[in-house]
Amino acid sequence: MNQRTLPKFELIYFPIHGRAEMLRxxxxxxxxxxxDVPVTDWATLKPQTPLGQVPVLKETQGEDTWLIPQSGAIIRHLGRVLNLYGQTEREHTITDYVLESAMDWRAKFIPVAFAKMFGTAQDVQDRYWNEQLASNLKTMDKLLASPTKSGPWFAGESPTIADVAVWDTLDGNLAKRAELLDNHPALRAFYDRFASLPGVAAHLATRRPSEHRQS
Ligand SMILES: N[C@@H](CCC(=O)N[C@@H](CS)C(=O)NCC(=O)O)C(=O)O
Known part of the structure; x- marks a missing residue:
């Protein structure tokens, strides 16, 4: 899709969906x-990363190699490089605020999704499933139907990194609660439409299973 020569990209992360799946x-x-470069020896790798954390995107163009930390910076960088950030200033900004809304939602979901690991209190988990989830789905419905933009995607006529972030967050929640979108037909249609996009469908057919799936 991109006319110019792209760098070589290596995405370094643990072999789970985690913070890297929206980048994938x-x-x-x-x-x-x-x-996709799975971390095998974190103790050795950690001090070699820019911030002691993953994901890290390693970008190589000719002799130049660059290590990019922070998933939020990486997704925006890829959005610009791969032309997935909207076409106009308005679309760039809508992409940003939808992305931020997905991240706000994700910040509530993660401690609940990994409740055992985080030791998340039961009342925090109950509040998420009984109140905060519905409130976030309402926000997503509102953003998708917003008259501020045109077209079927979150920022307009074509999919952007905002759609990626919302989709990945929905997907993590759906792995826990399959019935989640039963009363949200527009979000359900968005979820299915995104999953059937050519590159996305190919990725979904071969990716590792989500760690959020109930065993
Ligand atoms: N704000 C950072 C957070 C990165 C982060 O917390 N990464 C975790 C994995 S999800 C990590 O590297 N943990 C290992 C460690 O800190 O030693 C981002 O979004 O990339």
Whole structure:
């Protein structure tokens, strides 16, 4: 899809969906090649990363290699490089605020999704499933139907990194509660439409299972 020569991309992360899956989905949406590099020896790798954390995107162009930390910076960088950030200033900004809304939602979901690991109190979990989830779905419905933009995607006529972030967050929640979208037909249609995009469908057919799936 991109006319100019893209760098070589290596995405370094633990072998789970975690914070990296929305980056993998961004590559899939942009139909751009990347190498998924699973961390095998974190103690050795940690001090070699820019901030002692993953995900890290390693970008190589000719002799130049660049390590990019922070998932939020990486997804925005990929959005710009792969032209998945909207076409106008308005679409860029809508992409940003939808992305931020998905991140706000995700910040509530993660401690609940990994409740055992985080030791999340039962009342915090109950509040999420009984109140905060519905409130976030309402926000997403509102953003998707917003008259501020045109077109079927969150920022307009074509999918952007905002759609990636919302989709990935929905997907994590759906792995826990399959009935989640039963009363949200527009979000359900969005979820299915995104999953059937060419690069995305190919990624979904071969990716590792979600760690959020109930065993
Ligand atoms: N704000 C950072 C947070 C990164 C982060 O917390 N990464 C975790 C994995 S999800 C990590 O590297 N943990 C291992 C460690 O900190 O030693 C981002 O979004 O990339």
């Amino acid at each position: 989905l961004t590559f899939a949406l942009g139909q751009a090649e990347f190498t």
